[in-house]
Amino acid sequence: MYLHEYDYIFAIGTLFAILDAYNNGANDVANSWATSVSSRSISYRQAMVLGTIFEFLGAVTVGSRTAETIKNGIIPSSAFHNNAGVQMLAFTCALAAASSWVMWCTRHSAHVSSTYSLISAVAGVGVATVGASEVKWGWNKGNGLGAIFAGLGMAPIISGGFAAIIFMIIKLVVHMRRNPVPWAVYTSPFFFLTAATICTLSIVYKGSPNLGLSKKPSWYIAAVTVGTGGGVAILSAIFFVPFVHARVIKKDHSVKWWMFILGPLLFSRAAPTGSEIAKVPNYAVVQDEHDEHHPTHSHESIDDPKDVPGAISSIRSHSEDQEKNQFSYKELMAQSEARHHAKLLKSRGPLGWALRMLRDNPIGAGEMYELRNMWLLAKRIPAMVVVGLLYGFHYDIHTAQSGIHGTPEGERMKRVYAHAEKYPNEVEHSYSFVQIITACTASFAHGANDIGNSVGPWAAIYSAWSTGSPAASKAPVPVWQLAVLAICISLGLCTYGYNIMKVMGNKITYHSPSRGSSMELGAAITVLVFSQYSLPVSTSMCITGATVGVGLCNGTLRAVNFQRVGLLLLAWIMTIPIAGTLGGCLMGLFINAPHFA
Structure with missing residues (x-):
């Protein structure tokens, strides 16, 4: 050889x-x-x-x-x-x-x-x-x-x-x-x-x-x-500590991210007068209904730290719980995926375009070598590539990790979180x-x-x-x-x-x-x-x-x-x-x- x-x-x-x-x-x-x-x-x-x-x-x-x-x-x-x-x-x-x-x-x-x-x-x-x-x-x-x-x-x-x-x-x-x-x-x-x-x-x-x-x-x-x-x-003591001190301890809402370059000068910087204060993100794992509409690093927060444990359980009415309990586990998971995909379909970026292209151009009846299906496949391939590259960037990780509400897994995770x-x-x-x-x-x-x-x-x-x-x-x-x-x-x-x-x-x-x-x-x-x-x-x-x-x-x-x-x-x-x-x-x-x- x-x-x-x-x-x-x-x-x-x-x-x-x-x-x-x-x-x-x-x-x-x-x-x-x-x-x-x-x-x-x-x-x-x-x-x-x-x-x-x-x-x-x-x-x-x-x-x-x-x-x-x-x-x-x-x-x-x-x-x-x-x-x-x-x-x-x-x-x-x-x-x-x-x-x-x-x-x-x-x-x-x-x-x-x-x-x-x-x-x-x-x-x-x-x-x-x-x-x-x-x-x-x-x-x-x-x-x-x-x-x-x-x-x-x-x-x-x-x-x-x-x-x-x-x-x-x-x-x-x-x-x-x-x-x-x-x-x-x-x-x-x-x-x-x-x-x-x-x-x-x-x-x-x-x-x-x-x-x-x-x-x-x-x-x-x-x-x-x-x-x-x-x-x-x-370097962290010179630039990071003064910046976080101004945002967290002094609650100065006027401090922008680029102001870390001021370093120790932020210690002596006078905070603006007024009732508005700097707020930090909410780090609760499962947030309430209001916070679910905000991105991960939203500046919305619970003002009182004592309110954080209350954000662990989602606010649901008794009638909603009864309605959800009528569905099987697979149906609840499918509903969650459908809501996520519906949100992505409305987006204006490349991923939204690709998902709409795949939705509006399904492969028809017959074999793949039919001329109609070959033309549809040619139109779908660019969209499939875009979805493959970008779908992960838009996946709702937090909802999936904490468990879908109404499923046994979701209830189990609530019990685990309650002991932390x-x-x-x-x-x-x-x-x-x-x-x-x-x-x-x-x-x-x-x-x-x-x-x-x-x-x-x-x-x-x-x-x-x-x-x-x-x-x-x-x-x-x-x-x-x-x-x-x-x-x-x-x-x-x-x-x-x-x-x-x-x-x-x-x-x-x-x-x-x-x-x-x-x-x-x-x-x-x-x-x-x-x-x-x-x-x-x-x-x-x-x-x-x-x-x-x-x-x-x-x-x-x-x-x-x-x-x-x-x-x-x-x-x-x-x-x-x-x-x-x-x-x-x-x-x-x-x-x-x-x-x-």
Whole structure:
């Protein structure tokens, strides 16, 4: 077999690597940003923009370390006996199995770990290709399956512990104070310091080998890390604290967003006279009927913080409840979707045009090759593309997360929310800015860790294709491969991430900016710690463990929806045998198929 005969395997492997990265973004990255969107600290569209930026940075600067483990740690290159074609086929089948399983789960809003899906598929392919004895089942110096699957149990627990500690610090320092608002404002630079330090340390210490930062002396690493974290904290103290002080403590409604550049001058700025005061957004998870007509970051708010718990239950009359109880669960869900689509059909943007085009031009009777249907299909294709690209940006995430009113799930979530203490909006508003930083840190951590899921096998395929030798897979992962798949991950997040985001976040426990920032920071710390030891770990499991950890800080088990947690755990466990079996069967079929010499 000559080198050019590998081209078709390389093309198919590249296609499945892109598909796997897309599914990774739609499943795992969406779960990472669900916390911020659930807390109403950031809109869905803003999350897409920031997620794209920080996923890319994390993947390019740190992502190659976990990629090395996936492409060389599970199946050693020597096991292929210098047969580059078999190695390429093995990793192609692993990508095909993992991406197919994650795609099916994402389509049905089942949250699974793309990390363990691919690892299990690689292990299954290894058994079918070189035999179970050649697969590294043990620890293998931290690179074998034993080390990787150890994170299955450790990561959620460790992440939950970190998140709970961080939130308890916030609770003791801020929430339990008689006047918590000033404490929330003046302690915020600490979280900027922590987030910036974690990001910088992960880049400088054991970052991408291509950057050469891992060869720097210890004093250089310490100086850059502390200097960057301290610099961000100082900048936040100079510009952020005075701005939030003016808006939250002085309640100066005349302060605009761009006035943060005035820095300390805002402390001495005289507030305008009059009865009008600055209001902060309402961070209640389920808002009343009046607030449902306002966008996520509306400046409408409940003036008295004591009124916040009252916003947890929607105002419905007794007759409306009786009418809704006559419908089945599927009918209530269908009605909710219909109301959402009706709203989108009235919009003036490209999405509204596309939905109206699809509605007004249905495919007629007869086969697709009928001239009328072919013409209608040609008219529908541009609209279908627009809907595919933009529908996720307009999905009503908050309604879906808290449960449709009148359904068993909606009632269950009300019971969960009732056991979580609600804090004043002014305090939560201060942490909404902090959560944007922690969300970016979590996204950076995800890019650093999960890019290896797709780029590891693809790098092995590319090395074998370009050199004709399986041993070439030991070479460092090129930065351009990290960049290409990072873009695919972001595309999956932007176009299909809503399908996972709608079932996460508030489905587990009550979210708020102070809680959400603790969850994201705890998960980010855990993911980056595992990344430094080249261990692929599920970011989904980390953020889920962190969510449960913070939920338990409410002091009761009833504040956590353990039914949803149980379903997540079941999906994680089932991923291992299903993805492994799919990969092994695919490889067994292809490698043993009849062929001609």
